[in-house]
Amino acid sequence: MNDARRTHAVIRQTDPTLPDGSLNLSGNLPPIVADAFEERYRRALSKVMREEQLSSLVGSHRFTGTEKDRRAGSVFVSLRLGSPPDVKRVVVTNGTQSAIDRLFDCIVGRDGVIAVEELTYPAIKPIAARLGMRLCPVRIDGDGIIPDSFSDVCQRERPSAFYTLPTLHNPTTATTTLDRRRAIVDIARLHNVRFIEDDIYSSLPLDAPPPFATLAPEISWYILGTAKSLSPGLKVAYVVAPDRLAAARVFWPGVKSTYWMPAPLNAEATANLVLSGDARAIIGAVRLEMGYRHELAREILDGIPVTTRPGALNLWIRIPKPGARLEIARLTQNRNVIVGTGDAFVVGDCLPPEALRIGLGTVLTRHQLSQGLEVLRDAYRSVFKQSMSSRSSI
Template sequence: MNDARRTREVIRQTDPTLPDGSLNLSGNLPPIVANIFEQRYRVALSKVMTEEQLSALFGSHRFMGTERDRRAGSVFVSRRLGSPPDVNRVVVTNGTQSAIDRLFDSIAGRGGVIAVEELTYPAIKPIAARLGIRVCPVRIDDDGVVPDSFSDVCKRDRPRAFYTLPTLHNPTTATTTLDRRKAIIDTARLNNVQFIEDDIYSILPLDAPPPFAALAPEISWYILGTAKSLSPGMKVAYVVAPDGAAAGHAFWPGVKSTYWMPAPLNAAVTANLILSGHANEIVDSVRLEMEHRHELAQVILDGIPVTTRAGALNLWIRMPRAGTPHLEIARLTQNRNVIVGTGDAFVVGDRLPPEALRIGLGTVLTRDQLSRGLQVVRDAYRSVLKPSLSA
C-alpha cells in the first residue's frame, strides 16, 4: 500500500466523515512508527498464537484480566507510579473510555456529581449525561488545575470524584504543577473526593510530575491507556484502584451491562509487548518521532503564538484578538483539505468556547504531510490575522 493510500485509510479510520484526500490535523493521536511497531507487534502476536492454548485463550471472558495481564499492567503503570502496584489493585479494561464509564457509574451513580476541568475530554459529557451524572467545571490556566477553583467546587457542589487530565491536558497541553497537585490533594481529602486520574498523555514527556495516584493512592483511581503512547487501535487501558476490594466492587457489577472487558487476544498481545520490553521500544520511537514533529512545527509556525510542551501530541493556538478568527481559519484550512480542531467540543458548563485551535501533530502518516498541513494552517492564520499582526 503506497503512502497516499495508507494516509487516506488512516484518515478514514480516524473520522469516516472527512473528505477523501484530506489531511486530518484535528485528531490527537500518536504517529504511526510503522517499522518498529509492526516488527514488535508481529513478534508478540506470534508468541501468543504459538505459546498459548488458543481454546483456553478464547474460551471465556477475561474478567478483570488474568494474573499475567494484571502483572503487565502493574509494570506499565510503574513507569509513572514509581513502583509496580499490587496486581490485585489492577484491572485490565477495553480502553480508557470504557474504564471512565465504569468508574463514573460506580463512584457517582445516577444523580451524583463529578468535578472536571472546564475544558475536558469530549467523551465525558455524553458519558455523564447517559448515567445521569452532573459535571461541575474547575478552572484551569497555564499551570493546570487552579486549586482555589477546585476548593470552591468541592464546597459548593459536593462532588464524589474529580475526573482530571493533569499531565498534558487535552486540549491545552497544560500540566498541573507539583505544588498545585499537593494543594488539590489536601482539598480532596478534606472533602472526601476521590480522583479519577486519566494519565494517558503522560508517557511521552520525560519530566512529568508524579500522578495524584502516587501522592494519594488511597483516594485515587488511576487510568493509564496505551492509545496515546503505543498505538490508537490497541484499546487496552489499565486501572489501578485504591485497593483490591475496591477494584472488584467498582468493576464486577458492570460485567452484565457494559463493554469494559478487553478482548482476550488483545490483552494477551499487549501483555507480551510490555513484559518483553518491546513496548518500551515502541514508546521511545513514538517519542523520537514527536520530537521531530515538534521541531518541524516550530519552524513552520514561527511567529504564531503556539502553546505546547515536550511530548504533547497537539499544539494549542490561542487567538490574539477577540471574535471568532479561529473559526475563519478553520474554514480556510478546510477549503484546502486540511482539517483542524477548535475548542468547542471540550467546554463544560456555561463558559464561552475558547478562541483557539487544536492542531494534532501525530494523526497524519508522514512528516511531509504534516509539513504541508502546517503550511496551510500558517497561511490561513496570517490571512485572517494579518491586520492585527501588522498593527
C-alpha cells in the same frame, strides 16, 4: 502500498466523515512508528499463536484480566507510579473510555456530581449525560488545575469525584505542577473527593510530575491507557484501584456491564508487549518522532502564539481575535486541511475558547504534516492581515 494510499487509509479510519484526500490535523493520535512497532507487535502476536490454546483464550470472558494481564498492567503503570502496584489492585479494561464509563457509574453514581477541568475530554459529557450526572468545571491556567477553584467547587457543589487529566491536559497541553498537585490532594482529602485520574498522555514526556495516585493512593482511581503512547487500536487500558477489595467490587463481575472487558487477543498481545520490554521501545520511538514533529511545527509556525510541551501530541493556539478560530478553520478546510477548535471541550454554559487544537501525530508522514502546517500558517496570516487592513482603513 504507496504513502498516499496508506495515508488515505489512516485518515478514513480516524474519521470516515472527512473529505477524501484531506489532511487531518484535528485528531490527537500518536504517529505511526512502523519501524519500531511492526516487528515487535508481530512478535507479540506470534507468542500468542505459539503458546496459547486459542479456543480457551477466546472462549471465556476476561473479567478484571488474567494474572498475566494484571502483572503486565502493574509493570506498565510503574512507568509512572514509580513501582509496580499489587497486581490485585490492577484491572485490565477495553480502553480508557470504557474504564471511565465504568468508574463514573460505580464511583460517582447516577445523578451524582463530578468535578472536571473547565475544558475536558469531549467523551466525558455524553457519558455524564447518560448517567444523569452534573459536571462542575474547575478552572485551569498555564500551570494546570487552579487549587482555589477546585476548593470552591468542592465547598459549593460537593462532588463525589474529580475526573482529571493533569499531565499534558487535553486540549491545552498544560501540566499541573507538583506544588499544585499537593495542594489539590489536601483539598480532596478534606472534602472526601476521590480522583479519577486519566494519565493517558503521561508516558511521552520525560519530566512529568508524579500522578495523584502516588500522592494519595487511598482516594485515587488511576487509568493509564495505551492509545496515546503505543497504538489506539490496541484498546487496552489499565486501572489501578485504591485497594484490591475496591477493584473487585467495581469490576467483578461487571455488575451487568460487560463491554468494559478487553478482547482476549488484544489483552494477551498487549501483555506480551509490556512484559517483553517492547512496549518501552515503542514509546521511545513515538517520543522521538514527536520531537521531530515539534521541531517542524516550531519552524513553520514561527511568530504564531503556540502553546505545547515536549511529548504532547497537539498544539494549542490561542487566537487573539473573536471568531477568528472559525474563520481559520474554514480557510484551512477549503484547502483540504482539517483543524480542531476548542468548542468540543467546553463544560457547561461557558463560551468556547478562541483557540485551535492542532494534532501532530495523526497524519502519516512529516512531509504531510509540513503541508498541513503551512496551510494553517497561511490561513492564520490571512485572517490577521485582513484584520490589520481593516484597522488601517478606519
